[in-house]
Structures are given as structure tokens and as C-alpha cells.
Amino acid sequence: MDLDRAFSPATHINLNIRGMRQSATVAINDLSKQMLKDGHEVFKLGLGQSPFPVPEIMTQALQENAFQKDYLMVKGLPALRQSIVDYYERTQGLDYNPDHVLVGPGTKELMFILQLTYYGDLVIPAPSWVSYAPQARIIGRKLHWLPTAIETGLGVTPDELEKLCQTDPDLPRLMILNYPGNPTGMTYSEDQLKEIAEVAKKYRVLILSDEIYGGVTFSGNHVSIARFYPEGTIISNGISKWAGAGGWRLGAFVFPESLSWLPEPMTSVASETFTSTSAPIQFAAIKAYEQSAEMDSYLEHCREILAALCTDAWRQLTAIGVELAEPKGGFYLFPNFEPLRTAIEAKGITSSMQMCERLLAETGVACLPGSVFGRPDNEFSARIACVDFDGAEALKAVARGNPVDQAFLEIYCYPVVEATRRICQWLTQDDA
Structure with missing residues (x-):
């Protein structure tokens, strides 16, 4: 041969x-x-x-939990998932179930699993973070780039989303809304978020709200689009950007009750790929989400x-x-x-x-x-x-x-x- x-x-x-x-x-x-x-x-x-x-209270917690060696639940440490739910109730007024939180080794891995699990075209603005489109390509998802303008910060606009959805109103779509934005540094006002949410709701567009930079919104007043479209929004967050812990590799997805059918198949994929996120890191990450001076x-x-x-x-x-x-x-x-x-x-x-x-x-x-x-x-x-x-x-x-x-x-x-x-x-x- x-x-x-x-x-x-x-x-x-x-x-x-x-x-x-x-x-x-x-x-x-x-x-x-x-x-x-x-x-x-x-x-x-x-x-x-x-x-x-990384904040000292997190590094101290990591040291104290260095002995943690067991595989944790695939979805993540219950105490961490509860702290994440509490964080969104405290900062956004949103009510979530800890069972609908999925913790992973960075949000990038969870985004990949979401695209693998949810059968829908990917919608992102041009420009967008470098890994969204390649992940769609790897999985074989169709990709739609939304046109943007400098006047609106190079972000998603309701008009462009409407134009795309009108081409096939019933087509399943997943739109990633990242703000503050990578690569633009832009964010959305409440009025902009409400208008985008209205179009997304009209066409049943699933939104992945990538809020990894939410903690470093310069005004200190980050607003999640989940406030205006809770039933169709998954929140993506983690400790790599606003808590300085990129190398710790920990992220989480938060799902509403209306999307409770989605975490389970994603968890199944996670169980066959990364199994669980580092135990010491999960224990330490609780401190990032807890309220403290x-x-x-x-x-x-x-x-x-x-x-x-x-x-x-x-x-x-x-x-x-x-x-x-x-x-x-x-x-x-x-x-x-x-x-x-x-x-x-x-x-x-x-x-x-x-x-x-x-x-x-x-x-x-x-x-x-x-x-x-x-x-x-x-x-x-x-x-x-x-x-x-x-x-x-x-x-x-x-x-x-x-x-x-x-x-x-x-x-x-x-x-x-x-x-x-x-x-x-x-x-x-x-x-x-």
C-alpha cells in the first residue's frame, strides 16, 4: 500500500x-x-x-481549593451556578434556575457546542470576533454577515436584521450579539436593545448575548438584552475579561425556562468532550460572581x-x-x-x-x-x-x-x- x-x-x-x-x-x-x-x-x-x-479574593480562593481533584457535575458546581443566577438577579433583575446554567472551560467551547446542537443559520455583524465564523464553518452552518455602519458603532441594527429575516421568515437563526464589542468597543443603548429584541422576537431569532466584557462597560451600567427578550436569549459570560482570568478558562451560559430543552443536549455533548471544568477554578470563580467590596x-x-x-x-x-x-x-x-x-x-x-x-x-x-x-x-x-x-x-x-x-x-x-x-x-x- x-x-x-x-x-x-x-x-x-x-x-x-x-x-x-x-x-x-x-x-x-x-x-x-x-x-x-x-x-x-x-x-x-x-x-x-x-x-x-486576577482579583486577590479569587486567587486566594483558588489556593484554598487547590486540593479539589474530583470530577464535578458536567453542568458545573452547584454553588457556582447559584452564584451566577444570583449575579443576574442582582445586576439585571432576571430570574433564572441554576439547573439551566452550563459551565464550561471558556465560553468559546460552549459557543461551539451551541452551534453544534442548535440547528440554525448563524447571524453576526461585520465586523465580529474572529472565532464565531470559523466555528460555523467547522460545523457546517450557513453564515450571514449583517452590514454595519460607523454611525451605529458597527453593531447590529434592527433594520438589517429585519431585511435578512424577511428573506425567509421561518428559517431557524442564531444571532450572536456581543457587547461591549470585540473588535469595536461599542455597546448598545436600552432603546437599541429594545428595537433589536422586537425584531428577533417577531422572527423567533435565538440570541446568544455574548456579555463577556459586560463588567468593563465604561459607564458601569451594562444592560442585557435578556431584559427585553428573555424567552429567546441565552447569556454568555465568563471570568476571562472583566476578572482578568483568561488562562483560567471558565465560562458559563445561562438559559431561560423557555429554552430549558437546550441545555440538556448541550450537556450531553459536553460530557463526551470536556467532561467537566477544572474543579479548583470553579470554586474560585464563585468569588467573581458574589457581591463584595x-x-x-x-x-x-x-x-x-x-x-x-x-x-x-x-x-x-x-x-x-x-x-x-x-x-x-x-x-x-x-x-x-x-x-x-x-x-x-x-x-x-x-x-x-x-x-x-x-x-x-x-x-x-x-x-x-x-x-x-x-x-x-x-x-x-x-x-x-x-x-x-x-x-x-x-x-x-x-x-x-x-x-x-x-x-x-x-x-x-x-x-x-x-x-x-x-x-x-x-x-x-x-x-x-
Whole structure:
């Protein structure tokens, strides 16, 4: 037998996976680390990892529960699920059953299982987080990109959702609504959420409300769309972004009573894949969802720093003519450099991927091209993650009473401030 032919990638790799590359966010992080190792100066604005440390009350709980070695229930530790339910009653006024909470090793895994379990087309705005669409491709789901506009923060609008649903009113659809948004930093007002909910309810669109950045909404007043469409909304949340624990890998889905038929098949899939989430992490995560002065203070300070830093970057970029929605939460900006197209093309650049490669090579600033978030290849857009600074030192400075002003940003968030300056200088410099 010709073994080379028998095990040829062309014949033995799933058609839905052939040609797929590593997640863009993970790839840029790996590249940045390698460049730093090789002695290059790199400003890491690619991977959206929280710059802040995990709160001490959570790390202390993790230490105290390091001995926990048993497999827990597939759905998750009952005490953790109860704390999550209590959290949504306290912050959103929503009533859930702990039995309808599913805990997993990060929300990404739960999103994959949801798409695998629920038979419906995926609907997401362009741009959207880099893993939504690839997961649909792996599973074989049909994908619909919703057009967006800078005036509405590059988010979902009821008009565009209505247009899509009118093409086939009875088609099952799953729409992911992520806010504060990755990659945009946008969020929705209550009026916008009500209008989107009205259309979704009309066409029975299932909404996955990805609220992983809800705790770092700059206003401190995150509102879940589940308030307005509880019967058709699944809330996705976790501790990776607002609690700084990305590497801990813990997320959770919360289902309403009307969707109680969905957690069970998802739990069955979970039992055959990840079995259960790390026991010590689950015990420690309870502290993230419980109300405490420590968590309240931590989140208040994180929001204050991120709001000032992202707003500073927004001001720098808009000052040179970049098209950019003002950030309202999270870590991100999604600038569109199309107003500077002539200057960029003068550098011999024809795509967002090429633009980001040149930017990294010539300025040391690592960011992600808009094309990996669903934007056209030839559109000069990118995602900037304002996270390359020592969050622990910044939090200590705020706790000491330091005002979060421009001087604060120059001292404690210098890499992001300087990286933004370099982007602006690179865009406006005369290459002649």
C-alpha cells in the first residue's frame, strides 16, 4: 500500500477544516512573543488579554481549593451556578434556575457546542470576533454577515436584521450579539436593545448575548438584552475579561425556562468532550460572581483606566482623520483608515493584512487586520487592543489616589499611548 497516498491530507482532512489557519488572535500573540524573544521592540496590541491581575479574593480562593481533584457535575458546581443566577438577579433583575446554567472551560467551547446542537443559520455583524465564523464553518452552518455602519458603532441594527429575516421568515437563526464589542468597543443603548429584541422576537431569532466584557462597560451600567427578550436569549459570560482570568478558562451560559430543552443536549455533548471544568477554578470563580467590596472596587478602577486609555487612543486617531466609533467598553478600537487610503496606497499596500504586516515591521506595533473580523480584504481597517501595559501597577496607582489623567496614562499605560502615536506618525509621514 502507498502509505503517503493513503494518509494524504487532501483525502483525510474534513472538508470544512481544510485550509483553516490558527486563530488570528492566537497567531499574532505567538508572533509577538517570538519577535520579543529575538530582540525586537514590539507593542502587543493584537491579543485581547486583560492587562489586569486576577482579583486577590479569587486567587486566594483558588489556593484554598487547590486540593479539589474530583470530577464535578458536567453542568458545573452547584454553588457556582447559584452564584451566577444570583449575579443576574442582582445586576439585571432576571430570574433564572441554576439547573439551566452550563459551565464550561471558556465560553468559546460552549459557543461551539451551541452551534453544534442548535440547528440554525448563524447571524453576526461585520465586523465580529474572529472565532464565531470559523466555528460555523467547522460545523457546517450557513453564515450571514449583517452590514454595519460607523454611525451605529458597527453593531447590529434592527433594520438589517429585519431585511435578512424577511428573506425567509421561518428559517431557524442564531444571532450572536456581543457587547461591549470585540473588535469595536461599542455597546448598545436600552432603546437599541429594545428595537433589536422586537425584531428577533417577531422572527423567533435565538440570541446568544455574548456579555463577556459586560463588567468593563465604561459607564458601569451594562444592560442585557435578556431584559427585553428573555424567552429567546441565552447569556454568555465568563471570568476571562472583566476578572482578568483568561488562562483560567471558565465560562458559563445561562438559559431561560423557555429554552430549558437546550441545555440538556448541550450537556450531553459536553460530557463526551470536556467532561467537566477544572474543579479548583470553579470554586474560585464563585468569588467573581458574589457581591463584595473587593470586586466592586476592582471593577470600578479597571473601568476608569480602560475608559481613559481607549478614549485617548480614539482622540489621537480621529485627530488625523481616521474613521472610528467612540469606544464604550472593553479593550478595543476598530479604526477604519479609508480616509487615508491615498497615503497608505503610496506605501505600496493593497490590503489590511499587508497594512498590519508593514505596521509591525516598521513601527513594532502588532494589531489585527480588519479582514479577519469579516471586513473586505481591500478595506484598510484593523483592531487595536489597548492592553499592553502593567495593569497591576496601574491599579495600585489608582488605589493610592492618583488621578487617571494624561500624565497617568504616560506613566502607567505608556506602551499603548506610544503605540498609538507610532500608528499616527506612520500613517501621516511622507514616504517620498
